Amino acid sequence: xxxxxxxxxxxxxxxxxxxxxxxxxxxxxxxxxxxxxxxxxxxxxxxxxxxxxxxxxxxxxxxxxxxxxxxxxxxxxxxxxxxxxxxxxxxxxxxxxxxxxxxxxxxxxxxxxxxxxxxxxxxxxxxxxxxxxxxxxxxxxxxxxxxxxxxxxxxxxxxxxxxxxxxxxxxxxxxxxxxxxxxxxxxxxxxxxxxxxxxxxxxxxxxxxxxxxxxxx
Amino acid sequence: xxxxxxxxxxxxxxxxxxxxxxxxxxxxxxxxxxxxxxxxxxxxxxxxxxxxxxxxxxxxxxxxxxxxxxxxxxxxxxxxxxxxxxxxxxxxxxxxxxxxxxxxxxxxxxxxxxxxxxxxxxxxxxxxxxxxxxxxxxxxxxxxxxxxxxxxxxxxxxxxxxxxxxxxxxxxxxxxxxxxxxxxxxxxxxxxxxxxxxxxxxxxxxxxxxxxxxxxx
Numbered sequence: 044x045x046x047x048x049x050x051x052x053x054x055x056x057x058x059x060x061x062x063x064x065x066x067x068x069x070x071x072x073x074x075x076x077x078x079x080x081x082x083x084x085x086x087x088x089x090x091x092x093x094x095x096x097x098x099x100x101x102x103x104x105x106x107x108x109x110x111x112x113x114x115x116x117x118x119x120x121x122x123x124x125x126x127x128x129x130x131x132x133x134x135x136x137x138x139x140x141x142x143x144x145x146x147x148x149x150x151x152x153x154x155x156x157x158x159x160x161x162x163x164x165x166x167x168x169x170x171x172x173x174x175x176x177x178x179x180x181x182x183x184x185x186x187x188x189x190x191x192x193x194x195x196x197x198x199x200x201x202x203x204x205x206x207x208x209x210x211x212x213x214x215x216x217x218x219x220x221x222x223x224x225x226x227x228x229x230x231x232x233x234x235x236x237x238x239x240x241x242x243x244x245x246x247x248x249x250x251x252x253x254x255x256x257x258x259x260x
Numbered sequence: 261x262x263x264x265x266x267x268x269x270x271x272x273x274x275x276x277x278x279x280x281x282x283x284x285x286x287x288x289x290x291x292x293x294x295x296x297x298x299x300x301x302x303x304x305x306x307x308x309x310x311x312x313x314x315x316x317x318x319x320x321x322x323x324x325x326x327x328x329x330x331x332x333x334x335x336x337x338x339x340x341x342x343x344x345x346x347x348x349x350x351x352x353x354x355x356x357x358x359x360x361x362x363x364x365x366x367x368x369x370x371x372x373x374x375x376x377x378x379x380x381x382x383x384x385x386x387x388x389x390x391x392x393x394x395x396x397x398x399x400x401x402x403x404x405x406x407x408x409x410x411x412x413x414x415x416x417x418x419x420x421x422x423x424x425x426x427x428x429x430x431x432x433x434x435x436x437x438x439x440x441x442x443x444x445x446x447x448x449x450x451x452x453x454x455x456x457x458x459x460x461x462x463x464x465x466x467x468x469x470x471x472x473x474x475x476x477x
Contacts, residue, residue, distance in 0.1 A: 102334065106333055106334065107332050107333050107334065107335060108327075108333075109326060109332075110325075115324050115326075115447075116323055116324050116325075116447075117319070117323065117324065117442075117445040117446075117447040118324060118447045118448075118460075120445065121445065121447065121458060121460060124458070125460075128467075128477075131477050132467070132470065132477055225334075228334040228337065228338065229334075230332075230333075230334040230335045230338065231335075241338055241341070243335075243338060243342075244463070246461070246463040246464060246467075247463060249466075250345075250349070250463075253349065260345075260348050260349055
């Protein structure tokens with residue numbers, strides 16, 4: 044096993060290796076699952092994680108020209124079943140049924156993008172609360188009220204957030220994240236990049252683990 | 261570890277558990293990778309494997325309405341890179357570059373479907389030779405001459421094959437396989453079904469392994 048200090052792999056910048064880039068959408072079940080694992084995985088190899096909220100709707104639908112995955116014939120049903128199966132296998136709380144319909148991910152993604160500019164640890168806590176609100180408590184994270192409750196629980200100041208919103212800052216931050224993620228060919232959630240090497244999907248995390256441990260192949 | 265005799269899991273029919281259903285396309289890199297692993301994986305749990313050639317082009321393009329995966333913006337390049345990375349990691353011979361263009365999978369799929377009706381073990385050997393011809397020797401397995409060479413190497417009688425072809429039997433067998441696979445929602449390659457439970461992709465094989473070992477969850 045790794046001793047938590049990979050001093051031989053690539054991507055070292057000065058004294059510290061580059062962080063693992065983690066891209067996720069708040070309405071992605073597999074983004075949620077990955078969010079529970081990625082920090083520990085990276086830490087085992089002496090890496091931090093740079094979390095970036097993006098919008099799968101833009102990458103999948105607008106750039107790739109596909110319908111939402113859950114609307115695809117055959118594959119849509121499989122993905123729904125696979126998410127429930129993953130949650131059962133790994134003991135992850137997951138109560139949201141596909142019959143419930145989805146939320147729009149904009150409000151959550153924007154709040155996270157803004158929160159991250161202030162306090163990364165609190166922003167990660169925000170992501171956890173947002174995912175929990177959506178996938179466990181089955182709330183509508185497209186509603187500002189739900190997002191604001193999560194922000195308050197993490198200690199963010201509502202006056203600051205409303206001021207930022209009045210200047211359209213959270214929306215601009217998320218739009219910038221989406222644009223940057225597309226420039227890196229991020230086409231789904233979760234998506235990871237380590238030293239330029241891309242890994243898509245929660246089932247690739249063990250390969251990402253191998254890559255970090257060995258320095259790549 | 262499993263002792264090779266899972267006597268508690270579902271799917272037992274009389275004295276023997278149901279075989280693992282394995283669906284694959286001959287121009288699918290991940291179908292090739294899976295073909296190298298699935299028999300041993302199933303055998304560890306006392307299962308045999310029912311191999312069925314299908315056509316991803318029909319499921320992905322005609323039923324799902326998507327372009328070929330390798331033609332998708334962003335994801336296409338990722339899949340090509342991922343296949344090469346998988347091959348390097350696992351020491352799988354893989355010489356076919358995406359710049360070479362693809363073969364039509366019909367001739368190979370038909371030959372396999374026919375061969376399987378005569379001799380399952382020889383048909384599996386045929387699949388191995390076809391995959392090797394395509395992904396290692398970089399030959400055009402859309403050409404009858406290449407397919408026939410593989411059939412001969414596996415001991416199939418060319419007179420029998422030509423006679424079957426004159427009656428359109430291999431084509432009908434493959435068409436039947438494709439139809440049956442679509443009825444089971446098989447939308448990609450490799451795809452596995454065990455006791456009705458579906459698993460898509462080579463990276464899901466460890467979950468399939470867990471499922472067979474535990475009897476499901």
